[in-house]
Amino acid sequence: MSILIKGGRVIDPGKFDGIADVLIENGQIVALGSNLSAPVGGRTIHATGKLVVPGFVDVHVHFREPGFEYKETIQSGSAAAVAGGFTTVCCMPNTNPVNDNQAVTEFILERSRLAGLANVLPIGAITKGSEGKELAEIGDLRRSGCVAISDDGKPVMNSLVMRRAMEYAVAFDLTVVDHCEDLHLAEGGCMNEGLISTELGLPGIPSAAEDVMVARNLSLSELTGARLHLAHISTAGSVRMVREAKARGIRVTAEACPHHFTLTEELVRGYNTHAKMNPPLRTWADVQAIKEGLRDDTIDVIATDHAPHATQEKQQDFTEAPFGIVGLETALPLTLGLVEEGVLSLEQAIQKLTSAPAAAFGLKKGTLTVGADADVVLIDPQELWEVDPSKFRSKSRNTPFVGWKVKGRVTTTIVGGKIVFEDGPVEQ
Amino acid sequence: MSLKRKDLLSLASLSVDEIMLVLETADSFKEVTGREIKKVPALRGKTVVNLFFEPSTRTRTSFELAAKRLSADVINFSPSSSSVVKGETLLDTARNIEAMQADIIVLRHSSAGAAETLAHGVKSSVINAGDGWHEHPTQALLDLYTIRQRGMNFNGLRVAIVGDVSHSRVARSNIYALIKLGAEVRLVGPPTMMPSRVEKLGPKVYYNMDEGLRDVHVIMMLRLQLERQGRAQFPTIREYSRLYGLTAERMRLADAGAIVMHPGPINRGVEIAPDVADSLSSVILDQVANGVAVRMGILYLMSGANS
Numbered sequence: 132m133s134i135l136i137k138g139g140r141v142i143d144p145g146k147f148d149g150i151a152d153v154l155i156e157n158g159q160i161v162a163l164g165s166n167l168s169a170p171v172g173g174r175t176i177h178a179t180g181k182l183v184v185p186g187f188v189d190v191h192v193h194f195r196e197p198g199f200e201y202k203e204t205i206q207s208g209s210a211a212a213v214a215g216g217f218t219t220v221c222c223m224p225n226t227n228p229v230n231d232n233q234a235v236t237e238f239i240l241e242r243s244r245l246a247g248l249a250n251v252l253p254i255g256a257i258t259k260g261s262e263g264k265e266l267a268e269i270g271d272l273r274r275s276g277c278v279a280i281s282d283d284g285k286p287v288m289n290s291l292v293m294r295r296a297m298e299y300a301v302a303f304d305l306t307v308v309d310h311c312e313d314l315h316l317a318e319g320g321c322m323n324e325g326l327i328s329t330e331l332g333l334p335g336i337p338s339a340a341e342d343v344m345v346a347r348n349l350s351l352s353e354l355t356g357a358r359l360h361l362a363h364i365s366t367a368g369s370v371r372m373v374r375e376a377k378a379r380g381i382r383v384t385a386e387a388c389p390h391h392f393t394l395t396e397e398l399v400r401g402y403n404t405h406a407k408m409n410p411p412l413r414t415w416a417d418v419q420a421i422k423e424g425l426r427d428d429t430i431d432v433i434a435t436d437h438a439p440h441a442t443q444e445k446q447q448d449f450t451e452a453p454f455g456i457v458g459l460e461t462a463l464p465l466t467l468g469l470v471e472e473g474v475l476s477l478e479q480a481i482q483k484l485t486s487a488p489a490a491a492f493g494l495k496k497g498t499l500t501v502g503a504d505a506d507v508v509l510i511d512p513q514e515l516w517e518v519d520p521s522k523f524r525s526k527s528r529n530t531p532f533v534g535w536k537v538k539g540r541v542t543t544t545i546v547g548g549k550i551v552f553e554d555g556p557v558e559q
Numbered sequence: 560m561s562l563k564r565k566d567l568l569s570l571a572s573l574s575v576d577e578i579m580l581v582l583e584t585a586d587s588f589k590e591v592t593g594r595e596i597k598k599v600p601a602l603r604g605k606t607v608v609n610l611f612f613e614p615s616t617r618t619r620t621s622f623e624l625a626a627k628r629l630s631a632d633v634i635n636f637s638p639s640s641s642s643v644v645k646g647e648t649l650l651d652t653a654r655n656i657e658a659m660q661a662d663i664i665v666l667r668h669s670s671a672g673a674a675e676t677l678a679h680g681v682k683s684s685v686i687n688a689g690d691g692w693h694e695h696p697t698q699a700l701l702d703l704y705t706i707r708q709r710g711m712n713f714n715g716l717r718v719a720i721v722g723d724v725s726h727s728r729v730a731r732s733n734i735y736a737l738i739k740l741g742a743e744v745r746l747v748g749p750p751t752m753m754p755s756r757v758e759k760l761g762p763k764v765y766y767n768m769d770e771g772l773r774d775v776h777v778i779m780m781l782r783l784q785l786e787r788q789g790r791a792q793f794p795t796i797r798e799y800s801r802l803y804g805l806t807a808e809r810m811r812l813a814d815a816g817a818i819v820m821h822p823g824p825i826n827r828g829v830e831i832a833p834d835v836a837d838s839l840s841s842v843i844l845d846q847v848a849n850g851v852a853v854r855m856g857i858l859y860l861m862s863g864a865n866s
Contacts, residue, residue: 450672
């Protein structure tokens, strides 16, 4: 099937920005230009007033399958992804069983194929069972389809094991992703350590718990030459160190989550479990540093850390409730908020959702160049809407943004030349 | 008179007038506890449920006595942690209790914020009897009552709180109340026991006990949680006791009429020397006795707010 997208503002970061038509045939972008003619028997989408951009790439989601299907499945997670404009998502290995072997990787890829929505690309574990002791069969994981390795929420605490993992990954040109948290320093904490944790009597996680691991990982990347990606950095210290490391030529990329550039620890007051995530919401000064890092491209990538949890889990008391929020269906307007604020240019915002994450993991995604996979998103940048979790495609509703009035919405999502999401009436 | 609020969750949220109202109300019940027949019908027909998720003998007993002396029906409900089914929320447990027409739920829980979460979810009045490291408002109110009973004026009063402030809900409640009432609050202990940026709440922090005790009118000792030695909070009980234990010698640094308080249970010879605990300066048992009267006052005021 062929699709002609007519008259939208096409933004292909670093390559093109202007009013143009995009022609899709056989799952690929075949032409980008003016006055392209509609294909016979194909479909034309009129995109006047819309943005036409590459499908978003989220290098950090949790799809919970296998093992925690009551929170999310690959099917429901993929539906949430395409509704939010994400055509490619990379899912963390903290499933049950952990994705530390070929069988789990193949299972995820098969489920993704059956869902037929987004490209779901697995991230393999660094160590067996993510226990931080012995390396997983990283070569096998790579061969069967993993696009990066990480022990995510169970960061490798043993620096020698991490060194070996980085060295080993170099052989496969695999990006090593680390959730930077010193578990000893974090010691049971459940929010940012500071005046508010003191007032609320909640155990805190100091910024230093993140910073010391960022420093370690940067040193190890320098030592081994491995490609390092830092997940969800949240502190001013992390931003400063990554900026310095990049200036010295270390192969590092970094991501920030919408909640970490939008919200502060103040939201925890009232023991709001939807304000409980890891890394925790930090201070206003940290939020400013994250924004500055995004602005000067110290932080390359915006990722959601989409972490679905069931309602009853988030209804527990604050210390018991699990960390994390869903993010796929709110990321776009929150990112566009940075454009509205003047922190990012529109192109930069799109880049951090598309070509930059693709580059961080070495994926051939995130572009509209001729010959690329036809993963395309149409956005109405002016549409105002209210976040209503009951309308989420995700199985879970755990978001702190409930009731927020936001701007900018995905109207059409195309994956591999197939329309997988459409919102509102579509002109034929 | 009644408190114009459904719940008593914290002293951070109580005004000076409300605090004084509780203390004055407790005065009249103090008189009742001294009678031969220690019972009044103020809460007849009301149901008070003590919902204690953490073991506590003295606070639960104190609330139970207070409620019984007000003629309320009292139920003690102490779900052991093992019997609470994984996944069952505090709210579910509490709603079951509420369905039995509880007027007041007294909650003790190991998680900070548990009382606040509960209060939002049930119509019954909720009294926080200690939530994690957050607050223990009724303990602080009985501490204030005991100070006032000694004829001390809060304004300009110098109070030292000594020990592990970071893990102490009693300390937090006292800090909030005493600062509001115009007292000078000093926190004494090693930096490992001070919560992050606590001085922003108004107290002054002293790492040296001798300096911290100088000329104070009230010394509140906190219980040392001995199991924290293994978690690098302090090296040994021996060293802690030498640096931060209250001895007769150290008492001489304080004001001549200084009183010694402790929320109990005390570790004799660790944070407090036996001769100090048993001295005339010690008001530790007065605190326990006053606890009943203060909790009677609180239950009375809360039930009034509810009717």
